[in-house]
Amino acid sequence: xxxxxxxxxxxxxxxxxxxxxxxxxxxxxxxxxxxxxxxxxxxxxxxxxxxxxxxxxxxxxxxxxxxxxxxxxxxxxxxxxxxxxxxxxxxxxxxxxxxxxxxxxxxxxxxxxxxxxxxxxxxxxxxxxxxxxxxxxxxxxxxxxxxxxxxxxxxxxxxxxxxxxxxxxxxxxxxxxxxxxxxxxxxxxxxxxx
Amino acid sequence: xxxxxxxxxxxxxxxxxxxxxxxxxxxxxxxxxxxxxxxxxxxxxxxxxxxxxxxxxxxxxxxxxxxxxxxxxxxxxxxxxxxxxxxxxxxxxxxxxxxxxxxxxxxxxxxxxxxxxxxxxxxxxxxxxxxxxxxxxxxxxxxxxxxxxxxxxxxxxxxxxxxxxxxxxxxxxxxxxxxxxxxxxxxxxxxxxxxxxxxxxxxxxxxxxxxxxxxxxxxxxxxxxxxxxxxxxxxxxxxxxxxxxxxxxxxxxxxxxxxxxxxxxxxxxxxxxxxxxxxxxxxxxxxxxxxxxxxxxxxxxxxxxxxxxxxxxxxxxxxxxxxxxxxxxxxxxxxxxxxxxxxxxxxxxxxxxxxxxxxxxxxxxxxxxxxxxxxxxxxxxxxxxxxxxxxxxxxxxxxxxxxxxxxxxxxxxxxxxxxxxxxxxxxxxxxxxxxxxxxxxxxxxxxxxxxxxxxxxxxxxxxxxxxxxxxxxxxxxxxxxxxxxxxxxxxxxxxxxxxxxxxxxxxxxxxxxxxxxxxxxxxxxxxxxxxxxxxxxxxxxxxxxxxxxxxxxxxxxxxxxxxxxxxxxxxxxxxxxxxxxxxxxxxxxxxxxxxxxxxxxxxxxxxxxxxxxxxxxxxxxxxxxxxxxxxxxxxxxxxxxxxxxxxxxxxxxxxxxxxxxxxxxxxxxxxxxxxxxxxxxxxxxxxxxxxxxxxxxxxxxxxxxxxxxxxxxxxxxxxxxxxxxxxxxxxxxxxxxxxxxxxxxxxxxxxxxxxxxxxxxxxxxxxxxxxxxxxxxxxxx
Numbered sequence: 001x002x003x004x005x006x007x008x009x010x011x012x013x014x015x016x017x018x019x020x021x022x023x024x025x026x027x028x029x030x031x032x033x034x035x036x037x038x039x040x041x042x043x044x045x046x047x048x049x050x051x052x053x054x055x056x057x058x059x060x061x062x063x064x065x066x067x068x069x070x071x072x073x074x075x076x077x078x079x080x081x082x083x084x085x086x087x088x089x090x091x092x093x094x095x096x097x098x099x100x101x102x103x104x105x106x107x108x109x110x111x112x113x114x115x116x117x118x119x120x121x122x123x124x125x126x127x128x129x130x131x132x133x134x135x136x137x138x139x140x141x142x143x144x145x146x147x148x149x150x151x152x153x154x155x156x157x158x159x160x161x162x163x164x165x166x167x168x169x170x171x172x173x174x175x176x177x178x179x180x181x182x183x184x185x186x187x188x189x190x191x192x193x194x
Numbered sequence: 195x196x197x198x199x200x201x202x203x204x205x206x207x208x209x210x211x212x213x214x215x216x217x218x219x220x221x222x223x224x225x226x227x228x229x230x231x232x233x234x235x236x237x238x239x240x241x242x243x244x245x246x247x248x249x250x251x252x253x254x255x256x257x258x259x260x261x262x263x264x265x266x267x268x269x270x271x272x273x274x275x276x277x278x279x280x281x282x283x284x285x286x287x288x289x290x291x292x293x294x295x296x297x298x299x300x301x302x303x304x305x306x307x308x309x310x311x312x313x314x315x316x317x318x319x320x321x322x323x324x325x326x327x328x329x330x331x332x333x334x335x336x337x338x339x340x341x342x343x344x345x346x347x348x349x350x351x352x353x354x355x356x357x358x359x360x361x362x363x364x365x366x367x368x369x370x371x372x373x374x375x376x377x378x379x380x381x382x383x384x385x386x387x388x389x390x391x392x393x394x395x396x397x398x399x400x401x402x403x404x405x406x407x408x409x410x411x412x413x414x415x416x417x418x419x420x421x422x423x424x425x426x427x428x429x430x431x432x433x434x435x436x437x438x439x440x441x442x443x444x445x446x447x448x449x450x451x452x453x454x455x456x457x458x459x460x461x462x463x464x465x466x467x468x469x470x471x472x473x474x475x476x477x478x479x480x481x482x483x484x485x486x487x488x489x490x491x492x493x494x495x496x497x498x499x500x501x502x503x504x505x506x507x508x509x510x511x512x513x514x515x516x517x518x519x520x521x522x523x524x525x526x527x528x529x530x531x532x533x534x535x536x537x538x539x540x541x542x543x544x545x546x547x548x549x550x551x552x553x554x555x556x557x558x559x560x561x562x563x564x565x566x567x568x569x570x571x572x573x574x575x576x577x578x579x580x581x582x583x584x585x586x587x588x589x590x591x592x593x594x595x596x597x598x599x600x601x602x603x604x605x606x607x608x609x610x611x612x613x614x615x616x617x618x619x620x621x622x623x624x625x626x627x628x629x630x631x632x633x634x635x636x637x638x639x640x641x642x643x644x645x646x647x648x649x650x651x652x653x654x655x656x657x658x659x660x661x662x663x664x665x666x667x668x669x670x671x672x673x674x675x676x677x678x679x680x681x682x683x684x685x686x687x688x689x690x691x692x693x694x695x696x697x698x699x700x701x702x703x704x705x706x707x708x709x710x711x712x713x714x715x716x717x718x719x720x721x722x723x724x725x726x727x728x729x730x731x732x733x734x735x736x737x738x739x740x741x742x743x744x745x746x747x748x749x750x751x752x753x754x755x756x757x758x759x760x761x762x763x764x765x766x767x768x769x770x771x772x773x774x775x776x777x778x779x780x781x782x783x784x785x786x787x788x789x790x791x792x793x794x795x796x797x798x799x800x801x802x803x804x805x806x807x808x809x810x811x812x813x814x815x816x817x818x819x820x821x822x823x824x825x826x827x828x829x830x831x832x833x834x835x836x837x838x839x840x841x842x843x844x845x846x847x848x849x850x851x852x853x854x855x856x857x858x859x860x861x862x863x864x865x866x867x868x869x870x871x872x873x874x875x876x877x878x879x880x881x882x883x884x885x886x887x888x889x890x891x892x893x894x895x896x897x898x899x900x901x902x903x904x905x906x907x908x909x910x911x912x913x914x915x916x917x918x919x920x921x922x923x924x925x926x927x928x929x930x931x932x933x934x935x936x937x938x939x940x941x942x943x944x945x946x947x948x949x950x951x952x953x954x955x956x957x958x959x960x961x962x963x964x965x966x967x968x969x970x971x972x973x974x975x
Contacts, residue, residue, distance in 0.1 A: 034699055056697040062687065066694040090695050117684075117691060141686060154679065162680045178680045 021088035045077035061140045065120045128169035272553035290657045292405040299560015317562040322625045333548035335521030342418045354426035364585040366392025386442040393434035399620030400424035406657045420616045428514035429463035466512035470519025473502035478527035491536035555621045569639040578644045590614040618652040
């Protein structure tokens with residue numbers, strides 16, 4: 001489509017982006033349109049406030065964490081490339097093809113998705129979900145309807161269930177072991193497909 | 195002593211046994227000793243004198259109770275058969291229950307025929323559709339696992355609608371073609387009856403599927419696919435059946451009719467679901483107000499659901515879909531409202547009814563096989579069987595090919611095979627065939643024969659071989675993994691995450707709508723339908739409580755708190771469960787350490803102790819569910835008790851208020867309830883990690899076992915009370931007052947009692963009789 005190509009040409013390094021993330025040109029274009037619509041002031045970068053303008057995200061209990069994930073490396077703006085790279089985590093994985101083990105883990109594999117989720121828990125980035133971090137997550141998810149003490153019991157129990165090496169925190173390895181069923185693999189296709 | 199036997203004209207159908215008994219009686223005594231009640235028969239009373247007879251001390255009046263008696267006899271037969279099968283262990287492993295039941299039906303039918311009696315038309319369509327089918331479907335709908343169902347709804351609908359259509363037309367069409375072949379003597383069978391036959395036989399039957407799949411334990415995905423398909427294809431079947439039946443007389447179906455048929459399909463299915471949903475909401479709403487009459491709570495669920503079914507059938511909508519919708523809609527709200535006992539009642543009644551229904555259906559299938567007029571036609575029957583298989587396979591493979599393009603978790607070849615092979619036909623097909631009008635369909639008997647053969651083939655051959663095939667193909671079995679709280683939390687977290695990402699992309703995806711539905715649910719619906727404050731309780735908390743309970747019961751089962759003669763070995767094992775920092779979770783990990791024998795031992799001991807105390811119970815009350823220690827209900831009672839103790843201990847850290855001894859019923863009940871403290875002590879460990887240390891002998895052991903059983907007797911009402919109270923508040927986990935030790939807790943409870951009167955209403959509203967018992971027996975010395 002003509003418009004696709006023209007839009008594509010506006011984006012610098014688009015082939016590299018496509019290769020890295022595995023998105024098709026149509027997807028990239030769609031994401032670019034979205035990026036532009038979010039970027040009200042046309043600066044070519046998104047700031048946290050732009051994300052905050054998405055109403056539904058504001059209602060999401062972990063909305064601010066998600067936003068934080070986009071700005072992970074300490075910058076306060078995110079350009080299109082980073083935007084796409086992060087969203088690439090949620091492209092559906094092609095599970096059936098046997099992967100060449102020497103290649104790096106594709107960015108949208110199950111592990112990467114889990115790692116992304118893990119990073120949302122682990123705010124101080126020490127590679128473990130400590131009890132305090134877990135409590136914070138629980139607090140935000142529970143929408144203020146439970147007592148501190150209930151939260152603490154839940155947090156305790158959660159850690160004890162998952163914590164295999166008894167260090168009172170959940171590492172990524174332990175996190176991986178939780179059988180999450182098909183939650184992760186479902187419908188992320190929709191994220192990019194429409 | 196003369197015994198008068200009333201003779202009565204043989205009414206239509208009688209069971210063999212009843213006839214035999216009657217025969218016996220009549221043979222022994224003279225017939226004709228009619229003893230009219232009253233002399234009203236003769237107008238001319240003056241001239242007519244009764245021959246003097248002795249007053250009949252004992253008389254037989256079979257006709258009076260014939261109908262219910264026969265029904266009861268059949269039900270009894272079915273239940274005894276079910277018992278019997280499980281006594282023959284090897285048999286039930288090889289042959290699925292449904293096959294055995296059909297064989298029994300064949301035998302019974304044969305016996306009846308031998309006795310020269312006319313076999314009753316037991317699989318009469320009215321009886322089947324109105325009495326036998328609804329319990330099974332309601333059971334399925336009420337316990338439908340919503341999440342997997344909804345996640346796979348697209349696939350299920352594809353199989354149900356398109357698959358059934360394909361099957362119907364393929365089988366019907368090819369059958370017609372075969373019939374046209376010379377030499378089969380079938381040329382009088384026209385196209386439309388063939389298509390009608392195709393539509394009857396193409397529908398996968400939920401009863402048969404349930405019966406067989408229950409025993410093979412395949413993974414959840416396949417189970418829900420086949421089962422969901424069998425439920426949802428009812429709408430298609432209804433429409434096709436009516437369409438072809440109507441127009442078989444007219445002889446042709448125009449395009450207009452086909453178009454109307456499609457519209458009809460939409461109305462039938464969506465209408466059915468709507469009717470079910472409306473009744474479901476009504477039931478939920480009603481249950482909001484039942485806090486004072488807990489005893490009839492289950493009744494509402496059953497009656498509303500049944501009425502949903504009947505209303506849908508009244509309009510020729512899909513009754514099955516109505517029932518499923520009603521059950522699925524009712525469940526979340528009703529469960530939040532009703533008492534624990536009612537929940538147990540509903541669960542067990544549904545299971546009981548559906549089990550009996552299923553058994554009866556299969557037996558009747560056997561009887562009807564023996565009874566029905568048969569018109570065997572080799573060509574027709576064999577072609578039917580082959581075509582059904584072929585069309586099923588082609589249908590599944592073809593559809594999967596298309597579906598896999600849209601699915602993320604693709605269906606593998608193995609899955610496809612199981613789905614295809616699991617397409618069993620059952621009694622619904624037979625009843626639909628039976629409903630056909632003899633005049634319009636002269637080949638009805640042939641159809642029936644073919645249907646029965648197909649049913650037999652699928653149930654026997656496919657039913658018996660599916661288990662070994664599943665093992666052979668190493669299809670993924672159902673994982674017995676318990677849902678952990680980790681899973682729950684992370685699943686919710688991921689849901690939020692994915693919703694957020696979708697929002698960022700500006701895309702209204704799966705999660706967006708799910709989220710929207712949840713919010714709507716929380717904001718409006720729950721408020722209307724759930725009584726009191728419970729609607730605010732977050733799902734995670736409820737889940738967490740459930741888990742704590744489960745854990746507690748495991749702990750108890752692993753040898754807690756019962757006075758046991760062989761205390762030593764248990765003490766040792768007890769210590770195994772109590773490493774320092776470990777939570778109740780340790781019980782989980784420690785449990786596998788118990789050998790089967792040990793567990794048996796423990797259970798035996800528990801059981802004997804409990805039996806002893808049960809003998810001391812005073813009044814039996816029809817309203818009280820006396821719990822059997824080894825069924826689920828008991829576990830749940832124990833769990834609640836355990837939880838209370840834990841809660842006590844957790845909050846004991848926070849309490850500073852001195853106790854005021856109070857003696858309101860609540861307090862007393864709670865105190866008594868919490869007395870199992872006698873055999874558990876929970877020490878507040880460092881780091882706030884809850885641990886439970888189980889002590890064996892306690893000063894009150896004899897009575898503590900009493901307590902244990904008292905709980906069961908009362909149906910754990912106290913726990914339920916405190917439990918409810920807690921759940922109602924949803925946030926404050928105040929403990930019940932403790933017998934020893936936690937004096938502060940009593941005070942808290944009291945003050946809470948004053949503040950939370952509406953909350954207490956729920957607690958105190960369990961059936962009256964239990965309350966009475968409690969007051970009567972102060973069983974604490």
